[in-house]
Amino acid sequence: MSKPVFIYVSYIASTPEKVFRALTSHEATGKFWFGNAATSEWKVGSPVTFHREGRLIIKGEVLEYDPPRKLAYTFKPMHDELYSGEQPSRVVFDLEQQRDQVKLTVNHDDFAPDSKVFAGISNGWPLVLSSLKSYLETNRVLWAPWYDKEKAEGCSAS
């Protein structure tokens, strides 16, 4: 049985700097990632955590930090017992300028063959990355139930 790999490509009308900043900013991740705000010193080897409403959702360790081209960290969901038996996986973001657009490639791998996390992230990334694209292009994000409407629609990417 081969190890699963998730790959998703999105084109965003933005700059690599802005996309990279959004992926690593506490404020921006808190908006487009449905409240999951990232905290890290963003140095190789340092921890990265995502908290939503004070609750630890994801934790990992920075593997690569090369603004504005590449970002990688290990990824372990902490909010659901369903995933507690699994080792951390790995997510890599590649940003490539193509004229006035950014090609963002997300490559998430290093899963066990029967990984439940893999099933979860395969549903989750298209939603999160669709929201990221909307956030950067329109200053609006996909709505999350724990946002009040005004807050979600009033989000600014500036």
Place this chain on the structure above:
Amino acid sequence: MTKPKFVYVTYIRTTPEKVWAALTDQQTIAKYWFGITAECDWKPGSPWRLKFEDGRTADTGEILEAVPHKRLVIGNWQNQFKPELKAAGRARCTIELEVAEYYPGYGGKAVKLTITHEAEAEQGAPLIEAVSGGWPKILSNLKSLLETGDVAFDTQVA
């Protein structure tokens, strides 16, 4: 033996009616498909033809299913302008639209567009490789067009 296939999901802040209109209107298709458009009356059994701006045929196929605002299936999809892709055989492309409740029971909603492009035979791998590069560009453009009124790319990039 598995048939090679490509699956991509994007979430768009709009209505299924507007996505359907964008998928089936010649002028709108040309905006997000780099000048290429589709000639078709969008009825089951009808021929479907993708054509370049100069009128040359890019691809041919036929409509297998067309349920407005919900589901479009194009069968016998065959490339007509690259001999190596034409030789790779035919494919079937299914586009499904739903108002997705991505946090069931909470109320997060957007149009979820799922595209499944599957080769009819194992030797269709080059076809699927080609559409794996193309669909993210086209669907990123479609999302931008519907959310911002503009596309990310107006001409094809390498």
